[in-house]
Amino acid sequence: MLTIENMPQLYPSDFDLYLFHEGTLYEGYKLFGAHYIEGELGNGFRFTVWAPNARAISVVGDFNDWKPNSHPLKMVKHSGVWTGFIQDLSENVRYKYAIETRSGTIIFKADPFAFYAEKRPATASMTSRLDRYEWHDHKWLRTREKIDIYHRPMAIYECHLGSWKTKDGELMSYRELADELPDYVCDKGFTHIELMPIMEHPFDRSWGYQVTGLFAPTSRFGSPEDFMYFVDACHARGIGVILDWAPAHFCRDAHGLGRFDGTPLYEPVDPRLADRPQWGTYNFDFSKNEVVSFLISSARFWMDVFHVEGFRIDAVSSMVYLNHNDDLPYRLTNKNGGEENLEGIEFLKKLNATIFIKFPSALMIAEEATDYPLVTAPVDKGGLGFNYKWNMGWVHDILRYMSFPPEQRRDHHQLITFSMLYAYSENFILSFSHDELVYGKRSLLNKMPGDMWQKFANLRALYGYFITHPGKKLLFMGSEFAQFDEWKDLEQVDWKLLDQYETHRSFLKFSTALNHFYQEHACLWRLDHEGEGFEWIDADNNQQSVISFIRRGKRKGDYCIVVCNFTPTVYHDFKIGVPNAGTYLEMFNSDAELYGGSGQCNTEPVEAEDAPWNNQPYALKVTLPPLGMSIFMKETKKRLQEFTAHN
Structure with missing residues (x-):
């Protein structure tokens, strides 16, 4: 094994370390993680990880029979950053970090910056290279830079890759999906696809919102290059790609970020601030500059390396307010006595400002459920800096209105008109998302009152108002043909309805025609x-x-x-x-x-x-x-x- 001392050019630079600790290392993925290095002294992978409270760290894997201390890393200048080089290590090799804690216990952790992970339920990281895929979307990227997204049509198809369509009961691969999904989305009149989180996660039923790998497309569907192929295929059909991203919290699984070096590192030290009991997760600690560098680097990574158009940021309200949606026996307050999460707010401002410097046409969409002001106002104008926000108020009002029998609607008329009092307070996206179609809430069709004919007619009327109301649009998969059952995350969408019932085929013709009509009419x-x-x-x-x-x-x-x-x-x-x-x-x-x-x-x-x-x-x-x-x-x-x- 060559050591870092033999290859001083592999050390993190003092400037990189300074930026990392300052919270401004926005391309941290170029430094941290496992990187393939070619040089006169040999080829292999350099490993770099942040673990300031560890006594020792080594890389373990199949190449050393998972024995700690076989390939040790060295801390760089008391920075808390450890690095090392393993010669002649190939791609697609499993590895973890063996971390000796202050108490002398050795824990095994996946790489926070891993670009690839082995397929669940296994939990190791995988060595990978991301520099060899030949992209074909150069024209798309040049055009994207010039698009005025505010004055263009936007009809988003929200999709969970694991249940959009399966093959013989098994998950389809990124490449198989690429051969079908972009064509379908384009043909049905959508402009973008929004993927529920594809960042690596251990539990299928978390839908990707509880992550272990913020830099790795999940291996459930294939390799990182396979996901590049998928994005490329979307761009070839003129479809933008938006990723759901969850920087609010992370799962507690032993191989993940929790107590990474034996101490609270990515999460706050105070357990009241660290715990997210509602979801059984840890919150990220936005007061630590290194965590800020880590998270912003994740956003930049997906845009730089995978060419995505932007993100729908999940659970923004829980980053803005300390007590949002948590039924705790105590109330958290900030240093001023208020309930705003001051560090979370500053993180969001910094995230958005940073992204827009390099990607002016990016989509930064907030799922924010409160009336927090200026969510989509620029940071220099006192806003959070997003450029879009889900209009959850309109969605809840209109779905409540439509649930009433027609003879009762006269008494609830304000539910369909109230939205225009605030329609221009933010840049809104009207979102009939997966959130409205799970946990017994029923599908959009099944929310409608009346007999079967009236259910379909009500839903057509609802979609008509949805498309013509001010704001961009988002519709969850299956809703385009009026799936009757609510979303079942372990099964594919009910495509059989299109084979069996003219009503669903007719509804798909309707939603497709409406989407295309929307795109074709600038008014x-x-x-x-x-x-x-x-x-x-x-x-x-x-x-x-x-x-x-x-x-x-x-x-x-x-x-x-x-x-x-x-x-x-x-x-x-x-x-x-x-x-x-x-x-x-x-x-x-x-x-x-x-x-x-x-x-x-x-x-x-x-x-x-x-x-x-x-x-x-x-x-x-x-x-x-x-x-x-x-x-x-x-x-x-x-x-x-x-x-x-x-x-």
Whole structure:
């Protein structure tokens, strides 16, 4: 074995160590972990790990029969960082760190910076190289840098790779998924795919939210290069890739980060701050600069090495508030006596500011469930620095509204209109996510009241409002064809429904057509985050449970009229106000027979009357479909051709 003394160029530099301890080593993955080194003195892997309270550390694996002290590491200048080089070590070799604690006990830990891990339930890290995959997405990356994401359509398909589709009852590989999933997502009218965490995790049913490897795509589906192939395939189809990422907490498994060197290291020393009883995990200690370097390096790693577009940050509320969602016998307070997690807030600001310096078009999406202000405001404006936030308030309100029988909805009308009072307080994504479809909450279809026809009609109306309401969109897998059962994380999506039932095939046609209609009409997304992009026509018709509004684009005359009827009553000659004279065409109707509806459509052009109505100078008389959504647009030559083709 060559020693570090023989190869001084392998030492971490003083500057790197300074940055690491300062909390600004944002590319820590280039230093820490197992790195293949080629040189005149030999080829092999250099290992570097942070464990300041260890008495000794060695690398163990199949190559030394897992015997501690066979390949010892050396601490660099009392920095708490240990490093060493093992000559002639090949790729895909299992290893761990044997760490001698202060008490003399030896514990075996996976590498926090490992790029690859052996397949669960085994827990060792694997040596790996990430520099040999030949990417084909150069044009995509150049184009991505120039995209104004705020003024573009965004329809996200949230996906759990382990249960999207299986093969003979087994998990599909990244490469098998790459050959099917990007095509499916693109064909169904989505612009992005959001993957529930694929960072390495020991327990399938944690869904990836309780990690052991923040730098390793889980080996359940293949190697790191296989995941690169998957991302590349998504980009080839014009699909952006968003990763769920959970920097709030980590699992307690013995081989993981917990008490890494025999002492609380990645978690706070105070057990009240360290424990997350609700999830059975440890919180990260954001007061330690080294932990900040570690976490920001993880985010940079996935963007630098795997070319992903960004992250949906899980459990932001628990990073912002010390007592969020924990039923503890005590209340935690900060140094000022408040319940804000001051260090967590500073970490989030630093994370976002750092990411946007290198990746201005990144997606940094907060799952934040409280009314904490300025989540999507820039850091220099006093915000947390995210550029999007899930609009969980709208989701909960609209799902509660839709759960009422139609005859009761008049008494709860505010649930579908209240969102416009705060729609522009943040940059929102409307998210029908997996969170709404598990633990007995039922699927979206099964949340709808009425008989089977009404359930499907209600869901079409709900999707119609979802797509036309200001904000970007997210839909969980299976919901695009109205899966009847809630999400079952150990089984594949209920694809059999499409083979057995016309209702689900028709609904998939509907959601696909709606997604493509959304992408093709700028008035539905161009001004998502600007108040001039939306205007109520009538928000107050609770007696008929009808709402109508205008969505506007940037160009003059680029607008559409949206009308939603949340009752099973067909309204003929229903009068709605419109802003301009002329001929209007019904360009989309959720009640079309093609989609499983009753066919109450406006199949002829409608002329605006010169009669003020709903505070608009003109009016249309139209048919409103039962439990349906209609979109009307001013006639143009192109729209008339489309209208004629569909009628």
